[in-house]
Amino acid sequence: MPDNPRNSPVSLLPRPGEVTADGSEGLALDAATRISADQAAGPTLTWLRRELGAATGLPLSIGHEQDARIRLSVDPTAGLGEEGYRLIVDTEGAIVVGHDPAGVFYGAQTLRQLLPADAYRDAPVGEASDRWKLPSVRVTDAPRFRWRGVMLDIARHFQPKREILRFIDLLALHKLNVLHLHLSDDQGWRVEIRRYPKLTEKGSWRTESQVGMTKPPVFDGRPHGGFLTQDDIREIVAYAAERHVMVVPEIDVPGHSQAAIHAYPELGEVGEIPVGTRWGIFDEVLAVTDHVLDFYKNVFDELIELFPSPYVHVGGDECPKTQWKNSESAQQRIREEGLADEDELQSWFIRRLGDHLTERGRRLLGWDEILEGGLAPGATVLSWRGEEGGIAAARAGHDVVMAPTATSYLDYKQSESPDEPVPVGTLLRVEDVYAGDPVPSDLTEKEAEHVLGAQVNLWTEHIDTPRRLDYMVFPRLSAFAEKVWSTHERDYAEFEPRLVHHLGRLDAAGVEYRPMDGPRPWHSRPGVQGWG
Template sequence: MLENAPASLLPRPVEYVAGHGAGPALTDRSGLDADAACAATAQWLRTEVGAATGLALAPVTDGEGPHITLRVRPDAGLGSEGYELTATGSGVSIVGTDPAGVFYGAQTLRQLLPAAAYRRAPIGGSTWAVPPVRIADRPRFSWRGCMLDVARHFMPKHDLLRFIDLLAMHKLNVLHLHLTDDQGWRVQIKRYPRLTEVGAWRHESQVGAGLPPTFDGRPHGGYYTQDDLRELVGYAAQRHITVVPEIDIPGHSQAAIAAYPELGESGQIAVGRTWGVIEDVLNVSDATLEFYRNVFDEVMEVFPSEYICIGGDECPKGQWRASSLAQQRIRAEGLTDEDELQSWFIRQFDSYFTARGRKLLGWDEILDGGLAPGAAVASWRGPAGGIAAARAGHTVVMCPTQTSYLDYRQSASSEEPIPVGPVLSLADVYAAEPIPTELSHEEARHVIGAQANVWTEHMDSPRTVDFMVFPRLSAFAETVWSPRERDFTEFLPRLRSHLERLDAAGVEYRPLTGPHPWQQRPGVPGRP
């Protein structure tokens, strides 16, 4: 059992020391004193915590209180994104090394209040008391991410903004947004309007994972305008979350080919309606490369993130083997085979991003045929890709299926809806270690963090996303924020308290005892 465990904080802070006597009780006389660097966090506290508590948290004009004080002190010695929170009878002080640290301290302050602090309006009956405490805290990893697939099932903007708030609540700082796939194209590209006019819509969707597949007969679609995405990026940035866009190439591109058949190898096709790996891939013509350079130009105008993800995963080679154009490219470039052709394709965008001050991120298939010089790797097929990339000096984000795929079933029970993959329980997620043991200390420095992946083939609504993601994402948040030493038996009581916050925030999570009846999908087949 870990010592000095906080009663209910999640993720677990690095250092928690309970104080003596009474802590501060925030009232309508409590003010908020923030320096200029903390202005965004002050606004967040007034907007979010102020709405729930009914407290104005006005700027401090006198000595009455107790007050909340926010300060950025780069020389505080707390580390990047670190903070120190002190609560005494006279008030709450939050000091951060940087604005992000102050924001995470404010998130911790909200957790120290009753769970009703996560509601949208006061409900009465709460006293906004903060226990006396000193907390010194900082994250273990700089990349604490969640990949959300909005291509398979579109998530309306309102719900995506809410999802960003839930990431911030858990001190996660990367939203990897999977915007395109075989089954849908979700980002407006002004130069190529058919990408959304055609590619954003399919006439029906596969239901479950049975063979032969069955379909719902219901059209599905949607996309984000560039202004929608600028809003999302700005909203996330206010919460110290970076949105990393993914445009999947050269595989998983059926929606794009449906809109512009000249991009593919097989002529006119429809937007995908089945799940799984689809044979249609991009061709390797100069025109296709130029098309996607133009696409990425618009993407980079909207997303200021350092990394741009190009996917690079699950690209079947059958069409390239039969393609005279692909075979001619292999010969002209002196390549050995189709794996090297894919690597060549990826390298065109690696150099393109580098010249524009960005970095390429791809799934670990980009290792096949040779890794592009500046590429970072998201290791999903297991730890091997991450190990190889780290040993070669490349940046790595760990997200292996065995520990990070939140579309996987949560128990072996027949009550789990559309059971996919092996069981990935709450305890499994919590026990996962992002740093492979095979790496030396120096090699491990290339692993900048980890992310959980939310693939939505079988999540057709925000309610279903809630069920599949929470509370497993709460467990994941602790693995990437807190120190390596963890104890699941110590975590569970804190999680039970945290579930009260999720209840107040309206999150329809999976109960620890199993799905509610309305969260089940009897008769809809999954796959082992």
């Protein structure tokens, strides 16, 4: 990379593997510029024409390979590696070659970053500009990890389809490729299941929500709810696939299930309960009867029809065992199955669902608590309680996705300032996200092969608007994106100027990110009344 990325025409994020820029004149885009693509790169051509056409006001017509100035192609023999690409720009044109369609798409994303930041803003209708120039550059690039993900919790506070689509675009901008949707929890059920309509009729709304983390708790007195229809899900999945983002569904069991139990009280141990309004961990859990297992197998069958992802997340976290200790049906199940205790009972429950998913060609994914009591072969562990779960799983031969709270929880506070909104958890600054390595140092080289990658998690107890979501996610997500993409040794001093440059792109895209110099008192922001 150039010595001064802040002023360089090739200030890219995430940092590519190899970049050569000689400073010579590059390619100017104008009304005569044509784009071509082979069949495999066709979807990226459609995306690039749409995005750049809207920003530049140029027609960017489709041409033949011999007369096109921008050419896209897939070549698995080019030695680029999975999701890898090569981008070459000179006065004659711009060429993007990808190992696969994803590689072409990521090369096109890099091409877009070479343009002024306004390439991320729609131009006024009828306006075209002569300032759209690509610098002369050669880029060869491929990702470090194949799992580069974000978990978005839409159970605590619902995000409608339009916001999820916008979020997918922002993931794709950063070359991230997994959106893990947390679809159910104590406080709401967010996906239509046609066999069980009460899940959304009754379980998708709560009477009010806790505000902040005060004791005793304070509530807002406002109903909150919503859910995604199956048609919504199909649109989201298709939109994500066009941007090479895999959408992984999560239905959390056997804890965090108050909304489901409210809809169908026979699922629980104590009969009727309300949809949760407080944040935290609660004793209400699913019963471990055949009826409950059949119910959730049917739920997952519908999800499998909607989500082509090979992974299905079953939660498995924060499941208190109090009700099972006092439940005759749970204790009978322990005796019948020859289980040692309630921890093994949870493992038994998860294994039954894992077997069901395996029969249908899918892989079970769960939080690291699924290790307790033994883990089914083929299950993948998402390690959140530090690195320990990921280390134990990798050593046992299980694939792992790392998301330890210390470097991965984007709902955590970003400074110690009294102006920081809802200062939850421990301090997690941009530089903290950037510094943490996804591969635990305790793993051997062979064990580390089980680390598929990493993800950050965005829990939304205190994030109830898109504006709050932007503030908590960015620019920390930009730091994470480089960590999971780039193979370079990381140096925050080198990264920060490129991040500052990148903020111009986020500005143009309308992202209301947290300023680098920290939060400001709300009364100093013109037109802002609180944080709504």
